[in-house]
């Protein structure tokens with residue numbers, strides 16, 4: 001039986017969900033069973049040997065309640081390895097904030113769990129999906145528009161997870 005990793009994510013506009021699916025795809029290529037699920041619909045962590053959790057950053061905060069997720073699954077989450085990623089524009093647009101600061105927010109939200117890895121990936125900004133207020137804000141801040149997701153970087157990060165989590169494939 002291959003070991004199983006759950007990739008749980010929050011996503012407002014879908015780009016973090018696609019990163020979550022790419023992470024899972026890379027793990028599958030290594031013979032690891034995966035499931036990808038919206039964070040709030042995860043009922044139990046019981047079937048999994050590891051967890052990857054992903055969330056985007058909006059106005060300097062995590063979107064998605066990672067701290068509640070950790071509390072809700074407190075019984076199991078402390079017994080499996082956990083890795084986390086963030087999606088946002090900061091890695092390609094420093095004026096949007098310091099990636100290390102939001103990585104700190106994610107690490108704090110995961111407490112008392114200590115993740116084996118936390119990173120921030122560049123995300124996607126699509127003005128067509130934004131509300132008027134969001135469009136005004138991103139325009140005002142001169143935030144660049146486009147898809148900045150680096151699929152090679154996402155795959156490379158994902159490939160090291162089985163070792164870090166000590167989880168093997170089939």
Ligand SMILES: Cc1cc2nc3c(=O)[nH]c(=O)nc-3n(C[C@H](O)[C@H](O)[C@H](O)COP(=O)(O)O)c2cc1C
Nearest residue numbers: 011012013014015016056059060088089090123124
């Ligand atoms: C209104 C708004 C505010 C944002 N604020 C930040 C921010 O503070 N820091 C950052 O790195 N990215 C910021 N972003 C970029 C998003 O994190 C990025 O578009 C991400 O890929 C969105 O993920 P999603 O499609 O899963 O919702 C912002 C985007 C919008 C539309």
